[in-house]
Amino acid sequence: MNFKNFPMVPRVVFGRGSFDQLEEIITSKRTSTSSPFIFLVDDVFKGSPLEKRIPLYHNDKVIFINSDVEPKTSQVDALRDSIKEEFDALPSGVIGIGGGTLMDLAKAVAIMLNNPGSSEDYQGWDLLKNPALYHVGIPTISGTGAEVSRTTVLTGPEKKLGINSDHTPFDQVVLDPDLCTGVPLNQWFYTGMDCYIHCIESLTGTYLNAFSQSYGEKSLDLCNEVFFNGSLSEDESRDKLMMASWHGGMSIAYSQVGVAHAMSYGLSYLLGTRHGVGNCIVFDHLEEFYPEGVKQFKKMVDKYEVEIPKGLCANLTDDDFDTMISVSMGMVPLWENALGKDWKQVITPQKLRGMYEKM
């Protein structure tokens, strides 16, 4: 058996207000005054006080990005091309500020600024030719674990799949729970549930070992504290959900996600459903696979009176279903983790179609 030599984020700052240390942190990483830092920032922060706190010098550039859609390989390539066109020198680094979409875009753009061709060429495992540029992740919503993971999940023309590599993780993460102040309830819930769901998938999976288990259990404990314990202050709740996301991301190191992610990738690919809500839509129907986890999930949905969209698949054609089923069944490691080597005895195209039809 060969165990992964797992790359951890080598530098992390945690603390309320720690965003203000960004300037000090990146200054020594500037390669020259003509090599800008590129800040990819969720456009919800356009004109916000946070925008004014971004430390800009020389020819540094902020690019605002709308995160209503999942990140695409074409988007990554276009960002890379526009940056290369605008600047003569290679940037000093890429800094992502936002949720999972911005985390994944920052990782992917840092990779593609130093690798030839299209990002779709690298969807898979360990396909990169060169390391990424220096890149920093600053999450502003908690749950995805993208701040600590070894992947950047992109939707390409042929598949929704990550660029999984040792060069993908951030060189630096800044965890400032204050940045999560003011996230709308639905988004807070969907993204937090991404964490809850991947912990359930990881902890019940066949790939699990004690390393991943310890992170997954802690992440789940923290989710329970945040979503069930009414006595936390808002500050404490943001602190703990940020740590839940961090540990949840680590729990995938020697593990994998499972049925919910495999199916929600199909939804995202066909319908562009965003990852967090897509997981919730699917997980709501997975009692068969995760009875305890789904029971708790439904309690949380009730407690926060969050709406889980229904009827997404009501008007789909046979071709649509076939596409979703094909994308989903292509996620072999996820199914193997969830159900073991013989997963195809349980999961057939017919079975999946029946499940999707309920969503």
Place this chain on the structure above:
Amino acid sequence: MNFKNFPMVPRVVFGRGSFDQLEEIITSKRTSTSSPFIFLVDDVFKGSPLEKRIPLYHNDKVIFINSDVEPKTSQVDALRDSIKEEFDALPSGVIGIGGGTLMDLAKAVAIMLNNPGSSEDYQGWDLLKNPALYHVGIPTISGTGAEVSRTTVLTGPEKKLGINSDHTPFDQVVLDPDLCTGVPLNQWFYTGMDCYIHCIESLTGTYLNAFSQSYGEKSLDLCNEVFFNGSLSEDESRDKLMMASWHGGMSIAYSQVGVAHAMSYGLSYLLGTRHGVGNCIVFDHLEEFYPEGVKQFKKMVDKYEVEIPKGLCANLTDDDFDTMISVSMGMVPLWENALGKDWKQVITPQKLRGMYEKM
């Protein structure tokens, strides 16, 4: 407030049998065929099957080290000097195999092979002139957290204090729980209690934040599973204690140890008491500061019928006491973490002497 930009171990392998991946891991790190890897190995492994599994090529060298005494600055300097004398080229790296003593020695030797002067010059915070050589930690007993920490604790002519720096952490850690097979009961207990005790100190300390808390809580949960849950297999127990140690080490990131460590440093400095047992000797008398933790600790001592040495201070002179008290009271951040800024209102030389006299 300024938060530490904490350096994490950038690479980690976890798994039973993962030691056999060491060769593959270090091969690409060899700087030349005349630059050896230096393996610092606890001498309990001399002639053992593990010795034969150490991957030696070219002029690689194994140095066996007795860990009955705590690591010293003079020992680090002598090791560095003998390596420099024997080899023309700077080594490719240093690999430590053993417990906390070997972890600390490997870190310190890797540092001193690339820094001038004596290791005692660097006891303190962020004093290094140059980075360390590539260094790998492979723990064979669990609890110290030295495999993941930002320090290497050394006894010098003037003080017992760590070389705390961003260059101190290992570049690579191999966590193979199988290597902990056959550790004698007393040593297993004392070292495991190092973890338990620093979690109690960290979690009850004034420095704590949500980052450190989440690691400390998980570590403590795992300690409780290992030391109180009779239903774990030996394999599971070794797995979980290795993770307890890992998370326990991380829990110090934004926190500190406390009264037990501050006082046991005094014992070690004067009497050479080893760190694990020293902590146990002290903690046994700390109901006043850690009532719940000490109660649980005493239950564990009873359960495993472990002997906690007594009467160490019975025949000490006034000068001896003064030395211990002075070393202990010099550990300002530990006392501050435990008792707050006004710790000197509680901890006086008289108070400490009274406490030491009971030990």
